Amino acid sequence: MTNSHPIHPLGSKAKVLLSSVFGPYAQDDEYGSSTINPMELYHNQVTRVQGAFSLRMFHRSFGLLMIQENIEAPCTLLDFPDLECFIKTISNNHYDIIGISSIIPNVGKVKKMCELIRTYQPQATIVVGGHISNMDDIEEILNTDYIVRGDGIEWFRRYLNQDMSKAVKHPAVSSATKTRILGHTLSSKPGDTAAIVVPSVGCPMGCNFCSTSALFGGKGKFINFFESGKELYKVMAGLEEKLTTTSFFILDENFLLHRERALSLLKQMKKHDKSWALYVFSSARVLRSYTIKQLVELGISWVWMGLEGKQSQYTKLAGIETRELVTDLQEHGIRVLGSSIIGLEEHTPENIAQVIDYAVSHSVDFHQFMLYTANHGTPLHAQLKKKGLMLPPEEFKISDSHGQFRFNHRHPHIPAGDEEKLLLNAFERDFETNGPSLFRLIRTTLKGWQRYQTCPDRRVRNRYQEEVKPLRNMYAGAVWAMRKWYRQDKGLYRQLDDLLHDIYNTLGLQPRLLAPLVGRYVYRTMKNEEKRMAAGWTLEPETVLEKNQTALTEPTSTTATSTPQVESIRIHDLAGLKQPTTLNGRP
DSSP: OOSSOOOOTTGGGSOEEEEEOOBOOSSOOTTSOOTTSOSOHHHHHTSTTOGGGSOEEEOOOHHHHHHHHTOOSOEEEEESOBHHHHHHHHHHSOOSEEEEEOOGGGHHHHHHHHHHHHHHOTTSEEEEESGGGGSTTHHHHSOOSEEEOSOHHHHHHHHTTOOTTSOOOOOOOBSEEEEEETTEEOOOOTTSSOEEEOOEEEESSOOTTOHHHHHTTSTTEEEESOOSHHHHHHHHHHHHHHHTOSEEEEOOTTGGGSHHHHHHHHHHHHHTTOOOEEEEEOOHHHHHTSOHHHHHHHTEEEEEEEEEOTTOOOGGGTTOOHHHHHHHHHHTTOEEEEEEEEOOTTOOTTTHHHHHHHHHTTOOSEEEEEEOOOOTTSHHHHHHHHTTOBOOTTTOOGGGTTSSSOOSBOOSSSOTTOHHHHHHHHHHHHHHHHOOHHHHHHHHHHHHHHHHTTOSOHHHHHHHHHHHGGGGTHHHHHHHHHHHHTTTOHHHHHHHHHHHHHHHHHHOHHHHHHHHHHHHHHHHHHHHHHHHHHTTOOOOOOOEEEEOHHHHTSOOOSOTTTSOOOOOOOEEOSSSOOOOSSOOOOO
């Protein structure tokens, strides 16, 4: 290890391999994978108990893609390999540098990968980054050469002796793959997919439990890759052309906090007549600093917002009635994913039911529930470690530090072992009270069209018209099927029946004709999906092997038979759930 920044002797001629950790991911194994923590963000921690209604998808390793796009050296990216594929890749190809990105629960996998690299490519420099770099004593755990904390783009540019003055280039990549719901894996038709946009990393808010904030320097620290709205517009216009999409998932911890940039982007969108849809993360307080008109004109159609908990002390919620805010957003067609924490310091067995009821009362379209987790590198971890409240390794496996199973510290009120039961109760209460998230999303989408179908601003009207298209066929059929599914639940059946007739009355003859036809088919696939899941069926992401332009021009040192058999993947939409006009019932 060295404190000064190293430079590889080959500079930009060094051959680079970047890899995510190996799978499979949704099964219990010796390396830390577990069935309780699949590689599916939504199915894992948002729609966890919703069965066939659960939203299933995988997300590429966006950080590695950003680094690869900005490496001038020949660079290969290996995403979601299994162990055999990883071994084949490093045994049949020469690399000077091998980089691995990981979260903390996968430290066992990274350890194994480092051991394999030392065996098959002992001359290679090993670089490890991502949230795992925040771990205490990570240098002693892994046999690696460098641990990268923070901005991997800058680190690799310096290490490869590249020109540091060049602007950051953005990769053209969509938001998710193998999107599945109601028993269907959705098609990959171009234009149905939101593009990923990464304007910044880090978060100025600096919540004490936030790993992302800690990774990039803590409270008040962030790195802007694109400083102005004009720069950001240029990136998004390029992605629109390359990916034929008009929707963008903005991977920024609090995008709207950068107000000048956001309003400058709006100015550019108006100037160029863009009816773009933006999916963003934002705090409640920042959302309230904009008018609804500004949010709508900017194209905010989906927002991930921290609710944390009633009487939360976090400043991002200060003075905001979050239930009122959620209702206001939904009335304008803005879908809301609310995030609530179970196990804050003030939570007790006596008040936790009220905490959950309060969270559920928001009726957000999607609801994430997470355990209060003191992740390595965060102020919360430092605070609890100082007090001697962090659980020792013999009492807590590091692979369980994913926020969906156990506390990694001693809670002042909640007994150890009760936390997963409380978490599942929160998911179940939300599902039972508010119904499937797909139902809620469709209802909010319809509200947006009803309000803006006659909007004098053609740019705004066109966006809502695009978002409502699935309600004329696929969504109408889904509501028909959900209504039949809940025919024994009078309250939810009535809500679904009202929504279905609202779709008919608003959108006319087409959904009225198609809903029963599509709905009967969807109902059968839902039943089949429930059977699969009850039998323990799981999903895994497909392996992707991609080379940058420099690597593609390099002579290969492998034979065709020894090259790992990998498949290029088309990526699907994360937040908008845009659906094709035909269904693919293949499991």
